[in-house]
Amino acid sequence: MPVASFTGVTRTYPGLSHPAVDNLSFTIESGEVLVIVGANGSGKTTAMEILCGLRLPTSGRAEFLGQPVVPGGAHRNWMGVQLQVGGLPQRLRVREALKAAECLYRDAGDVDVIIDALGLRSRMSQMVDKLSGGWQRRLDIAIACIGSPRLLVLDEPTSGLDPVARTALWEFLRDRRSKGVAVLTSTHDLAEAETYADHLLVLDEGRAILRGPVSEVLSAAGGDHRLRVLSGDPGCLSAIRAQGHTPLEAGSAISVIGDSGGLTVLREKLERLRDAGEVKFSDVLLGSVRLEDVFAFAAAGRKKETT
Numbered sequence: 001m002p003v004a005s006f007t008g009v010t011r012t013y014p015g016l017s018h019p020a021v022d023n024l025s026f027t028i029e030s031g032e033v034l035v036i037v038g039a040n041g042s043g044k045t046t047a048m049e050i051l052c053g054l055r056l057p058t059s060g061r062a063e064f065l066g067q068p069v070v071p072g073g074a075h076r077n078w079m080g081v082q083l084q085v086g087g088l089p090q091r092l093r094v095r096e097a098l099k100a101a102e103c104l105y106r107d108a109g110d111v112d113v114i115i116d117a118l119g120l121r122s123r124m125s126q127m128v129d130k131l132s133g134g135w136q137r138r139l140d141i142a143i144a145c146i147g148s149p150r151l152l153v154l155d156e157p158t159s160g161l162d163p164v165a166r167t168a169l170w171e172f173l174r175d176r177r178s179k180g181v182a183v184l185t186s187t188h189d190l191a192e193a194e195t196y197a198d199h200l201l202v203l204d205e206g207r208a209i210l211r212g213p214v215s216e217v218l219s220a221a222g223g224d225h226r227l228r229v230l231s232g233d234p235g236c237l238s239a240i241r242a243q244g245h246t247p248l249e250a251g252s253a254i255s256v257i258g259d260s261g262g263l264t265v266l267r268e269k270l271e272r273l274r275d276a277g278e279v280k281f282s283d284v285l286l287g288s289v290r291l292e293d294v295f296a297f298a299a300a301g302r303k304k305e306t307t
Contacts (some may be wrong), residue, residue, distance in 0.1 A: 001028035001066050003151050003182040004051060009060035011046055011206075022048040023060070024204035026152065033173065035075065035193040036186040037295065038188040038203035044186040045084065048155050052081050057110045066149065080144035082154045086136055090129035094120060094139060097128055101143045114171070117172045118142050119165070133160040141169070145176065145233035152176065158192065170196045174283040194218070196292040202295055207296045218289055221297040226289045227267055230254075231281030236270065239279055243269060249301055255293055260286075 005028070011021040021043045028034050036044045047056045053071045061068060064075040069262065088097050098115065102108040103145050112218055115121055118138045137160050144152055152173070158166045174196070187193050193200060200217045202210035212215050218224070229236055232252045240247045243266050245256045247271065256263060267286055273279045 003030055003063070003070075004028045004064045004065075004184070006047070006051070007061045007063070009047070009057045009062055011043075011048060011050060011055065012058045015237045019043075019058070019206045021050065021057070022205070023130040024152065024199055024203075024208055024265060025060075026208070026211060028149075028184055029181045030150070030182055031177050033177055033183045033185070033198045033210070034201060035197035035198060035199075036184070037188070037190060037193045038186075038199045039299075041205075042203040043206040044203060045155055045304060046154050046206075048184065048186065049083075052153055052189075054080065075259060078150045080147065080149035080152045080156055082140045082144040083139075084155045084159070086140045088128050088136075088139070088143075090127070092128050093124070094126050094128060094131070095124040095178060097139060098142060098146070101146045105147040107148060108146050108167070111146055114142050114145045117175070119168070133158060134162065137161065138165075138169070149181065151182045151184065156182065156186050156188065158187060159188065166192065190295060198290070202298060204299050210294065214291075218291065218294055221257040221294045223263075224289055225258060225260045225263050225265040226287060226293045227256045227258070228253055228287075229256075229281050230283045230285075231268065231279070233280040234282055235273075235279040237274055246275075248297055250296060255291055255296065257293060 006024050006026050009024045010019050012019045024047060036047065038044050044054065050057050053069045053073055053075060063069060064079060068125060071077055102111055113117055118141060120138060120142055128174055137157060141154060141157055158169055161169060179182055194214055197214055199213055200211065201208055210220050213284060229254055237247055240256060245258065245266060250254045256266065263286055267284050270279065272285060273282060
């Protein structure tokens with residue numbers, strides 16, 4: 001069975017124009033990294049808190065190892081959780097915080113390996129309240145990993161980490177995955193999600209607008225390449241539409257998704273029009289489609305459907 005699952009989960013709050021989580025369904029398997037991405041307010045944190053038993057769904061069902069997740073339930077013994085805001089007593093030393101977590105379990109697992117992998121060995125005597133935000137995040141993740149959890153639920157674990165520390169953390173999570181641990185995490189960094197996820201869940205206003213393996217999600221916008229034109233000229237939009245393409249505006253950037261051959265033809269057409277003085281743009285870039293492009297096109301399509 002899946003390690004964890006959502007089935008038609010909805011969570012509403014008074015005063016919100018839409019549910020925080022809206023009819024959401026997904027599963028997480030052993031040895032899988034599932035990354036949730038979405039804008040602020042898309043429902044990422046609410047979904048993770050429901051799976052941890054910190055919030056109840058308004059409707060639907062959250063399960064862990066085949067059993068319903070309820071506040072204070074037995075799932076806590078096999079689930080490691082790192083929230084956006086930690087709750088450790090500030091006057092503890094790092095060593096004491098780790099030892100306190102270790103004492104909760106009959107088998108705490110490979111604690112020394114966790115400490116070294118997250119770089120905490122040199123911080124063991126430091127007070128928790130003297131740690132920087134990035135080091136506090138590493139400590140929270142280390143505590144979540146104690147006790148050999150079957151599932152790690154990590155809410156934006158790389159927030160506040162420098163690029164080197166981010167890479168090291170993802171390598172650590174990949175090592176956990178190789179040992180059969182399921183990882184559910186979230187990030188605002190779409191390049192990070194694209195690089196390290198096995199499966200992606202893209203949320204917009206509480207609903208899943210895309211889900212699946214990274215390769216499938218990247219193909220969802222209708223092509224494997226993207227043309228980006230830097231221009232504020234309405235003539236560029238008209239010229240792109242005249243060639244049978246659907247552009248997406250984001251500030252002064254215009255993006256088009258398609259195949260390499262078709263977009264190469266479009267770029268050459270736009271460059272000829274610019275040389276003739278019929279359109280204006282400062283640059284045109286052709287490259288492989290990225291998750292940020294797919295997310296933008298999917299969100300735009302959803303907004304169009306609801307208007």
